[in-house]
Amino acid sequence: MKDEMFPAAKLRKPNDVMRLSRMGAMFPSRLSFLRNLTRRLIQDGSTVSRGHWEMDEEGYGTAVYTIKLGGYSYSLFAVTQALNPEMRTDRVIAEAWDAAFVLYDGVPDASEIARLSINAPSQEIGRFTEKDLCLSRANKSVRLFDQIVTSLRNGSDLPTKKIHEIGYLMRTTAVYGNGKFGIADRNKIESRPGLEGPFMAEMLTVWLIRTFTHDLVEHVGGASLPDHIKRQLGIGNSTGLGMAPFLVSHPLLLHSWMISRETALARVRVAEVGSKKSKQLIDLARRAAQHLLEWNVPDPIHQERIVQLREDWSNFTSDLTVKELSDEGTLDRLLVQSTTGTEDLQELVVSWMLEPFGDLIDGLTECMANPFEPTLDASMRCDELQCILDEHCGYATKVNFDDPHSTGQFWYVSEAKLEPRIGQRHSEDGADRESPLDITRRIHALNQDLSGQSGPIWQFLALFPQHRMAVLRVQALAQNNYSEIRDNLVDADMAPIDMLRCKLSFFGASKFDPKSRLWTRITMGQGAPLASDLATNTASDDWWLPVSAG
Amino acid sequence: MNVSSNELQTAVLKACRGIGLPIAQAQDVAAAVAARPKAIPDFLKYLSEPLQGADFDFTNGVEVKNANILRDFAVCADAAIFGTPSVVIRDVDRCELIIALAKHRGVMVKTKSNDLSVSKGAASELLFERCNLSTKDWAAIGQYATLTYVPETDQSRIDGAGAGLTDND
Numbered sequence: 001m002k003d004e005m006f007p008a009a010k011l012r013k014p015n016d017v018m019r020l021s022r023m024g025a026m027f028p029s030r031l032s033f034l035r036n037l038t039r040r041l042i043q044d045g046s047t048v049s050r051g052h053w054e055m056d057e058e059g060y061g062t063a064v065y066t067i068k069l070g071g072y073s074y075s076l077f078a079v080t081q082a083l084n085p086e087m088r089t090d091r092v093i094a095e096a097w098d099a100a101f102v103l104y105d106g107v108p109d110a111s112e113i114a115r116l117s118i119n120a121p122s123q124e125i126g127r128f129t130e131k132d133l134c135l136s137r138a139n140k141s142v143r144l145f146d147q148i149v150t151s152l153r154n155g156s157d158l159p160t161k162k163i164h165e166i167g168y169l170m171r172t173t174a175v176y177g178n179g180k181f182g183i184a185d186r187n188k189i190e191s192r193p194g195l196e197g198p199f200m201a202e203m204l205t206v207w208l209i210r211t212f213t214h215d216l217v218e219h220v221g222g223a224s225l226p227d228h229i230k231r232q233l234g235i236g237n238s239t240g241l242g243m244a245p246f247l248v249s250h251p252l253l254l255h256s257w258m259i260s261r262e263t264a265l266a267r268v269r270v271a272e273v274g275s276k277k278s279k280q281l282i283d284l285a286r287r288a289a290q291h292l293l294e295w296n297v298p299d300p301i302h303q304e305r306i307v308q309l310r311e312d313w314s315n316f317t318s319d320l321t322v323k324e325l326s327d328e329g330t331l332d333r334l335l336v337q338s339t340t341g342t343e344d345l346q347e348l349v350v351s352w353m354l355e356p357f358g359d360l361i362d363g364l365t366e367c368m369a370n371p372f373e374p375t376l377d378a379s380m381r382c383d384e385l386q387c388i389l390d391e392h393c394g395y396a397t398k399v400n401f402d403d404p405h406s407t408g409q410f411w412y413v414s415e416a417k418l419e420p421r422i423g424q425r426h427s428e429d430g431a432d433r434e435s436p437l438d439i440t441r442r443i444h445a446l447n448q449d450l451s452g453q454s455g456p457i458w459q460f461l462a463l464f465p466q467h468r469m470a471v472l473r474v475q476a477l478a479q480n481n482y483s484e485i486r487d488n489l490v491d492a493d494m495a496p497i498d499m500l501r502c503k504l505s506f507f508g509a510s511k512f513d514p515k516s517r518l519w520t521r522i523t524m525g526q527g528a529p530l531a532s533d534l535a536t537n538t539a540s541d542d543w544w545l546p547v548s549a550g
Numbered sequence: 551m552n553v554s555s556n557e558l559q560t561a562v563l564k565a566c567r568g569i570g571l572p573i574a575q576a577q578d579v580a581a582a583v584a585a586r587p588k589a590i591p592d593f594l595k596y597l598s599e600p601l602q603g604a605d606f607d608f609t610n611g612v613e614v615k616n617a618n619i620l621r622d623f624a625v626c627a628d629a630a631i632f633g634t635p636s637v638v639i640r641d642v643d644r645c646e647l648i649i650a651l652a653k654h655r656g657v658m659v660k661t662k663s664n665d666l667s668v669s670k671g672a673a674s675e676l677l678f679e680r681c682n683l684s685t686k687d688w689a690a691i692g693q694y695a696t697l698t699y700v701p702e703t704d705q706s707r708i709d710g711a712g713a714g715l716t717d718n719d
Contacts, residue, residue, distance in 0.1 A: 129552070130680060179556030186556070187678055215679035373577070414706070415699035421706065430700035436573040458628035463616075465621055468574035479650045 006360060008266035009332060014481040015395065017262060023485065024498025025105075025343040026505035027351040030358060031261055031543060034508030036365045037203040038528055044069055045397035048211060048531035051075075052113065057061050059220040060083070062117055065208050066107050070193025074133070074201075075104040076208035077116045080216070090173045090238035090417045090521075096121070101212075103134035103205040105184065123174070125418075128182040135183055138170040138213075141236065145169050145217060152221025158230050164232050164294065164548040166435035167511060167523040169213040171236025175202045190371065198369050199507065200255065206524055210235040211531045227530060228549045234526030237509065241420045244499040245411065248437045251476055251483035257506050258482035261350075264361035268353050269332040271360055280356040283353045284544065286316040288352055291545040297513045305344055312345040355544050366526040374476035374483075376468070382453040382460050385471065388478045389447050394499060395486040396443035408492025411435040422496060422518065439473055440488040444457040446470035510545060555678040559584035561691045562593065566620060568697030570601050575621050582654035583647070585676040590687050592647035593598050596620050597694055611636030619648060623668075627655035630668045637668040 005351040006247045014021065028035070040046075052064035069484055087096045108116060119126035123137055144166045147159045177199070178186040189195045195204070214230045217467070224232075247254050273281070292310045297303050316338065316390045324330055327445050331353055338349040352363060389397060399406055410431045414421050425431045436442070446467045453460050476483050488494065495517040504512070509522035526546035529539035553561075557581045566576030583589050596619055604622050605615040612629045615623055617639045630637045642648070644661040652659045658675035659666055700706075 020570055130554075179554030179560075182552065182554055182557065185554045185678065185680070376628060378632045412700040413698060415696070415701045418699065421700075421702075423700070423706065428706065430706075433698050433700050435698075436567075456632060458625055458632055459606075459608060461628065462604075462608075462612075462622075462625045465625065466572045467573065468572055469577075470626065 006267045007262065007270050009269040011259070011266050013261045014392075015360045015486055017258060018372060018482055018486040020485060020487040020494065020498040022343045023502035024495065025347040026502050027348050028262065028505050028508045028544070029264075029351040029354045029363065030541075031264060031354065031365055031368070032506055032508035033197060033199050033368075034203045034207065034525055034528065035541070035544075036197055036362075037194075037200055037207065038539070038543075039362070039541050040200075040224050041067075041069065041207075041534055042529065042541065044194060045534075045537075047535050050215070052108065053215075053219075055080070055216070055219055057220070059216050062113060063212060063215070064108060064113065065211060066102075067208065067531075068202070069204070070195070072192055072194075073106055074204060075107050076205065076212065077102045077104050077108060077113065078209070079117055079120050081121060083139075084207050085142075088173070090139060090143075090519075092174065092242060092417050094173065097123070097137035097173065098140045099138045099209075099212075100137040101134075101138070101205065101209055102128070102183075102359070103136075103201060103208070105131050105133050105189075124181060126181065130184045130188065132183040133177070133189060133201050135174075135176040135181060136172050136205055136209065138172045138209060138235075139238075140170050141166050141168060148217050148225070149221040152218065152223040152225070155223070158225070158229060160229065160232075160549070163229060164546075166236075166295070167232065167526045167546065168210075168234050168236035169217055170209070171521065172206060172209065173238045174242070175205055175237075177202050184471040190369070191439065196369055197365055198257070203507070206235050206237070207528065210525050210528070214530070227532060230530055231527055231533075231543075232546070232549055234523045234528065234546070235522055236521060237504075238521050239500055239504060239517065241422060241496055243503055244496045245420050245435065245437055247485065247499050247503055248439060248489065251374060251473060252372050252480055253370045254485075255480035255483035256368050259355075259480075260364040260368050262482065264354050264357075264364050265335075265350055267360050268357045269335055270329075271331065271357055272328075273326050273331060275322055275326055277356040281325050281352070282317075282320055282322065284352055284355050285313075285320060287547055288348060288545055289313055289317070290547040291510075294548055295511050302512070305342075308342065308405050309344045310350065312341050313348060316341065316345060316349070327549050338373060351544070353497065358541070359431060372514065374472040376457075377475050378456065378458040378471055380457045380475065382450055382455060382457055385457055386447075386450055387473060388474055389443070389450070392477050392481070393443050393447065393474060396440040396488075397447045399440060399444055399488055401441055401444055405492045406488060407438075407441065407490050409490050409494060411437040411489070425490070436469065438488075438490045439470070440486075441490060442467070442470040443474060446474065515526050551683050551685050552680060553683055554663055554680055554686070555584050558587060558683070559678075559683065560642065561688070564596060564695035564698050566589045566694075567596055567689045568694040569620075572619055575624050578624050578654060579620050579651065581676075582650040584678055584710070585654060586650035587681040587683065589646040589650035590683065590691070593620075594687065594690050596647060602615045612638065614639045616643070617642060619651070623651045624655070626668045627652070627657045630670050631655070633670065639666040639668065640664075643667040 048067045048071050050065050055061035063078045064075050083098050102116050102120050151158045167520050195201050338346045402452050410423050410425045412430050423430050449464050497514050497517050504522050511523040513521040527543035533539035562583045563580035566579050583593050603685050604617045607613040611634045626637050658671035662711050
């Protein structure tokens with residue numbers, strides 16, 4: 001990490017940061033990937049053109065949008081169809097969607113449009129080529145879409161309150177990248193300017209889908225939406241367990257994301273604030289308060305958390321003054337003060353503090369990609385590994401796995417849809433085919449078998465080949481302290497929704513709307529620049545935590 | 551059938567898991583095969599072999615009998631990289647899969663009298679590219695991969711994945 005150039009406080013401890021409950025309280029920040037992408041689009045002077053639009057009056061047909069970024073052209077192919085409401089489900093078991101999309105490398109000609117028109121609506125059972133970079137699909141928020149269409153057709157008032165509350169016209173239910181179903185491998189694009197960062201192609205896809213949804217509702221409604229309304233319309237997403245294993249199976253990437261954010265925080269804690277940034281922090285605190293007021297969800301437990309956070313945030317920020325914030329050490333003191341509050345409060349404080357300090361921290365986004373996997377240090381001796389276990393892995397070695405509660409759940413892949421699911425170990429079949437996400441349990445087992453062993457670790461692994469993964473992960477953890485979720489992912493009380501929120505916050509999601517412990521809806525890009533903002537050089541990076549236009 | 555490198559790697563990983571290979575060794579094999587798809591016929595041959603326990607003897611370096619290459623090559627490569635002077639796997643012929651595994655780990659392999667010796671080598675750049683596979687090979691890999699999937703029940707569809715049955719809002 002490029003730490004040396006900036007003064008920085010100590011990093012927060014991995015044992016505190018990498019807990020599921022805290023990961024499940026994270027908020028989007030200026031380091032989030034969609035923010036990073038839109039900054040890049042602004043810097044690059046990217047513009048969007050719509051080279052193909054064949055839609056009937058009801059909005060069914062095909063469209064192609066092309067954007068230039070970093071010297072390359074990328075196109076979003078979109079195809080829409082009439083969908084029986086009974087078929088409209090956000091679940092991965094769905095077989096049809098209102099719209100399907102492909103991010104295409106270059107500009108598709110007529111034959112490629114014909115190919116994509118056939119394959120894109122089929123999604124997982126379609127077949128794709130190296131020219132196809134991402135694959136996605138989306139369903140309408142039918143009531144909002146129809147209400148806006150009606151307003152546009154009648155010239156009546158737009159449902160502005162509902163527009164802000166819902167925040168999107170369509171929500172994606174999957175965005176596939178990296179070779180899935182035959183699309184291009186990530187290594188094809190990972191060094192291209194603008195797409196080097198994690199999930200940049202996927203972020204470009206969803207940002208372009210958002211543009212398409214605006215055009216679609218205007219087309220069907222027969223009139224234009226004001227730009228300030230369009231900015232309020234982001235793109236929704238419905239996310240389930242399919243996303244969760246990624247954080248476990250990419251430990252070094254997780255470390256890179258986390259340490260970038262923690263390094264950013266460490267820099268900001270000791271940064272000179274000054275009156276301009278102090279004023280900005282106060283404005284942002286007010287914006288966050290409004291955002292919290294406008295963020296309401298049906299789930300009673302999460303709504304209770306939001307209500308509590310509103311109160312905590314008000315208490316935390318209401319007396320802040322420009323003078324106080326400008327004083328040396330104030331941000332550090334505030335961060336320490338926040339630790340007496342809930343993790344929701346603490347994580348909101350982190351995202352808030354980072355926001356005005358782009359000059360100090362935006363460069364850290366360059367450190368968030370990490371193509372490496374843990375490699376074994378075969379020369380390490382068993383006693384050295386034991387020291388690492390003792391120093392870093394208490395969260396795993398101290399769990400009582402004899403307690404059935406500690407192994408109450410298991411992860412598996414369903415035969416029907418080849419997607420991750422969660423089972424109840426002590427009451428359901430299938431645990432014999434468990435997916436290896438039980439890292440904590442594996443580290444615990446390694447610790448038990450390592451006891452009393454000596455010699456090089458490779459000899460130990462010859463006798464205990466089942467521990468190779470745990471050894472790799474423990475060795476990696478010693479060098480990459482934020483690489484592991486420091487909780488038991490098979491505990492009966494483990495809630496996958498915490499993993500989802502962590503990952504989605506890095507994407508830039510807000511307005512988390514959990515529907516259960518297993519899936520959530522979110523909003524992406526609400527308040528983000530429009531394609532027309534890029535065209536007129538009026539795009540702004542100031543869209544942390546969306547609030548209604550008023 | 552033209553497949554992406556990541557598709558192949560994922561399918562090989564699942565196939566290895568399907569026969570009960572530990573996850574880290576499965577990851578090694580998957581990366582090795584994805585970087586050298588012509589190893590697939592050998593890979594399929596080894597997949598069909600039982601995963602019996604190997605006999606390791608560390609008296610004079612490393613000598614392995616009854617090795618399962620998919621599982622035990624990793625630790626032999628570890629030993630060679632560590633600098634162990636003699637690493638020998640008994641009754642194993644050099645083949646495309648072993649070359650793939652050796653390249654992946656940056657070790658050299660030689661066959662002498664039906665035994666395979668593994669020694670320290672230079673790391674070489676691995677290329678992960680799309681490839682064309684026969685539908686027969688692809689299906690065979692997929693058959694082993696299915697051994698990792700859990701058949702669903704009505705209850706698991708509801709409890710295990712979340713989300714509503716319809717989402718009209």
